[in-house]
Amino acid sequence: MRNTSSQDISFLENELSAERFSECRTPDELNELHDERMKKIVEQALSQVESEQGNCPARFHVLVMGSTGRREQAVFSDQDHAIVFEGGTEHASFFRALGERFTDLMEQAGYERCEGKVMAEEPRWNTTLTGMHSQIQDWLHKGDWESIRYVLILFDSRVLFGQSEAASELKETMFATTNDLPHIPEKIMENTGFRKKRRNVFGQILTDNRGEVNFKTSILFPFVNAARTAAYFEEVTEAPTLSRMKALEPVIPFMKHAAASFEEALAFRHEKTKTASSYDSIHQIKINSLSAKEKEDVKRWMKDGKRLIQEVRSHYSSKERTSSS
Amino acid sequence: MEMALMDNLWVIIGFVLVLLMQGGFILLEAGSTRMKNAGHIAGKTIFTVGIASLVFWAVGFGFIYGEGNGFIGMSDFFYGDYAFDGEGLAGSVDFIFQLAFAAISLTIAFGGFAERAKLSAYVIFAVLFSAVIYPVVAHWIWGGDGWLAGLGKQDFAGSTVVHLTGAAAALAATLILKPRIGKFNNDGSANDIAGHNQVYTALGVLVLWVGWFGFNGASTFGVEGAFFGYVALTTQLAAAAGAVAAMLIVSAMTGKNDIPTMLNGALAGLVAITASTAFVAPWAAVIIGVVAGFLVHFSMVFFEKAKIDDPIFALSVHGMAGIWGTLSTGFFATPELAEMNGGLAGLFYGGGFTQLGVQFLGVASGGIYAFVVSFVILKVLDKVLGGLRVSEEEELVGLDMSEHGSYGYPENMPEAAAAKNEKTGA
Incomplete structure (x- = not known):
């Protein structure tokens, strides 16, 4: 079992502290502040894991989903995120460690863990970019309620850290696969x-x-x-x-x-x-x-x-x- | 002679049906409460039927039907008459049928005790309710020389005598016991403490519904004219209307097709028609059921807003519907049926306010007497027993364990499972 002891989040002090939430005048300002904090947390997690395991072995993208993905967060929010990385599964252990550290730091910073386990520490939400594309195809071909729900969760994603095209490309896979599966639209509506x-x-x-x-x-x-x-x-x-x-x-x-x-x-x-x-x-x-x-x-x-x-x-x-x- | 024997047989069948209604209450109450109290709820029902039977035999029957005055009967204690002169009901048949009604009223009263009262409180209250509360109200209305009977009070099978009396005692109990832990929040809002098995609750209602054909049907005390068929007809219509009306109103008001409310609607229809079953036309039975179904929903909401914890809805189902049912004959009693079964026609049949006034007087006097005497008895018991209520820890553990030492569902209780594992070394 991994060590989930308290992490130092002093890097979020001053302009990124949670106290600043109440100063935000609009939902947009609030979501900007959330984004800035979470980016900082990604950087901190990356720096910590690199100091333990050496340099990051490949390009990666942190996707945020749920209300974060939709930029509809309230002052308090839970976690919904994923990490997709380029290259092969030989980099999996590095990115798994990154996902776990990111999740822990997020929790320390006040973001509740997701009850549905949509977090980058979970294998389903921490995989290669090609792995995620094929996972989407599998989900849509499977077509049961849970699989379609995963697709819809990912459909609410945007890139928090990395290249913004990564999310769009995943969605293109969704559309292309759905076009070949005429029964899926009804399932999406029913989901x-x-x-x-x-x-x-x-x-x-x-x-x-x-x-x-x-x-x-x-x-x-x-x-x-x-x-x-x-x-x-x-x-x-x-x-x-x-x-x-x-x-x-x-x-x-x-x-x-x-x-x-x-x-x-x-x-x-x-x-x-x-x-x-x-x-x-x-x-x-x-x-x-x-x-x-x-x-x-x-x-x-x-x-x-x-x-x-x-x-x-x-x-x-x-x-x-x-x-x- | 043969007709008289058939009358007696019919009433004995009625007794069996009414006694089996206790099985309905066991399922209804156990299903409506939490798993940790299920064994207690089921067991105390049988236990207190035992107490009620003994007390009713010793003094209850005598206080109701003995020779006495307008307030109470004073003979026929320790009943044991086996004589039968070939006409009417044998005394023993009448006795046993009445006994079952007294036990039902007591079980209703215990609705107000659910999930938090000590077993000792149940025991002592069972004795006193069966001796001095139920028999007094029953004597007033059903006793030959009862003062309300003399005024022509209509209560065919006991909307007031059985149901309102039990509910008034339940109200006194729930006020003294206070709400269950976790029922209300500091801001006054209520939490839903859901029962553990809606299937039990629904089966309980069905068993009660079937039993009601003995409750109302055998209250004809005979088979002549097959009038019990008409009683069954109005009973069925009111129960059906109550279920449908309750579902419609709860759906309209809350957006939920709430099953407990619908079940309570069926029971409220049955409770309401109990007084009027032999006095009203079928269409009126439907109206009585519909009003009871609506009433039970608003009553459940009212008691919750008033922060009165009514775990199995005895106050709404038996109290409010009992009041409505008793008053309903004052509106809907037809001249023909009133002439046949006693009293006068209701307001809507040109009978004026006379019968309605008598019905109101019966509700007020019976309800107030049962409430006040129950309240006094329970207050005294509260002092004598050092509280009617189990300790906080006992309530949290559940009455199965605290009052009886074993759970109704042992495999489902973590503490019991842990203890078992300890014993087996698992």
């Missing part, structure tokens, strides 16, 4: 098809027992999932939901309206949570603490998110019918 009810028949917001809603799953996710699905079908390689929405406006007219709502929702979440004190509470918003206007906004975002899902489903279902007839 994020769990539709949680967010309002009751009287239009009231449904909360948990504590009177709270999970802002991420109840409000942001419908936009994120719908935009991801449409972006996949339209072969848009960008990861941020807002960038995807902009690129999709010509295809789905409602996307423009939805993008405005989503941007408002992100800004609202930023304002409400920029002084939050823990990862556990970051997504929970107490409905009774909101003003009447804010409640109306939340309802509107829920409604727009639901409509966007319907628009995307109906657009691609009818397209599928047309192409199959």
Whole structure:
């Protein structure tokens, strides 16, 4: 078992300290700061592993996925990342060590470990570039729920450290493989098809027992999932939901309206949570603490998110019918 | 003579069905609570049926049906009459049927004790409830010279006598015991302490539903005119309407097709129709069930908001639906059925407010008496026993272990599994 003892993260002091999160005025500023911190952590991890194992043996790319990949992080965020390296598997031990050190340092810096183990310390998410390309093909050919979920996780990736084309090239493999597998689009739509009810028949917001809603799953996710699905079908390689929405406006007219709502929702979440004190509470918003206007906004975002899902489903279902007839 | 024997046989079948309802309660309550308390919940039900039977034989039956006054009967203690004159019900048949009802009411009362009361509290309260709480209310309404019976109170099979009385005692218990550990947060919000087996809960409801045909059906006390068939018809309609209405309302209000609420809706329909089954038209039975199904959902929400922990929803299912069921005859009793079974027609049949007033009086007096006396008894017990509630550690370990020394599901309990491994050296 590897040593996961505390790591020194003094290299993140001053301008990259977590205290600076609350000073960020917009979600963009916040995500810039996260990126800067994480790049610094990659450099630190690389320097530590090089000092133990010698120079880095090949070019590599650190991919970030999830909310990090989409540039939608809140003040607290968990880890979702991968390392792909060039050359062959003879370099695997170096990059495995790098992945483990990076994951540990990230945890020390306040980024919770990913419950789903989407982290560069895991073999699935730490492999050669060619290995990752063939893994994508395998996942799509396998086509079960879990494999498709891995593809969609990787579809939300962007390069944090390394060459930005690496992520786009992986996505090109996704598109090319999907084009040969006509049953996969339906599976992609179904993969994020769990539709949680967010309002009751009287239009009231449904909360948990504590009177709270999970802002991420109840409000942001419908936009994120719908935009991801449409972006996949339209072969848009960008990861941020807002960038995807902009690129999709010509295809789905409602996307423009939805993008405005989503941007408002992100800004609202930023304002409400920029002084939050823990990862556990970051997504929970107490409905009774909101003003009447804010409640109306939340309802509107829920409604727009639901409509966007319907628009995307109906657009691609009818397209599928047309192409199959 | 043959007809009388058939009457007696029918009521004995009713007794068996009502006694088997305890099996329904075992499944319902065990399924609605956590695994660590399942053996306790199941075992205490059988144990307290034993206590209730002995007390009912000694004094309970006499307090209800003995010669006395409007408040209480005072003869026929330690019942043992084997005589049968060839007409009507044999005394022993009537006795055993009534005994099963008293035991049901006690089991309902214990809903308020669930997952945190000491076994000693169960034992003493079982004795006192079966002696001085249930029999008094039953005498008022069902005793020959009970004061509410004299006013024409309609309660065919016991919405007030059995269900509301039990629920009022459960309310007193849950107020004194306070909520289970972890039920409410510091900010007043509630946590869902889910039961460990919804299949048990659903089977429990089914067993109770079947048993209800003995509960209501055999309350005809005979087979003449086959009126029990009509009682079964209205009973079935109300239960069905309760289940459907509860599912619709919980789905509309919360967005969840919540199974426990739907199951409680079926039971609420049954509880509500218990008073009115022999007095109302089939369409009214449906309305009564629908209202009960809606009511049970809002009642569950209300008690949670009021920070009253009702682990198996006894207050909503038996209390609120019991009140509604009792009042419902005041609205829906038809003149023909009222003439046949006692009392007056309801408000919607031109009977005015008279019957509704009597029904209200019955609910208020029965409910208040059962609540106040239960509260006083439990407060005294609280002092005498050094608390009705098990210690915090015992509650966390579970009542199976703390009160009985073994788990209902030993293989599923980490502590028990660890102890077993220690013994075997594994």
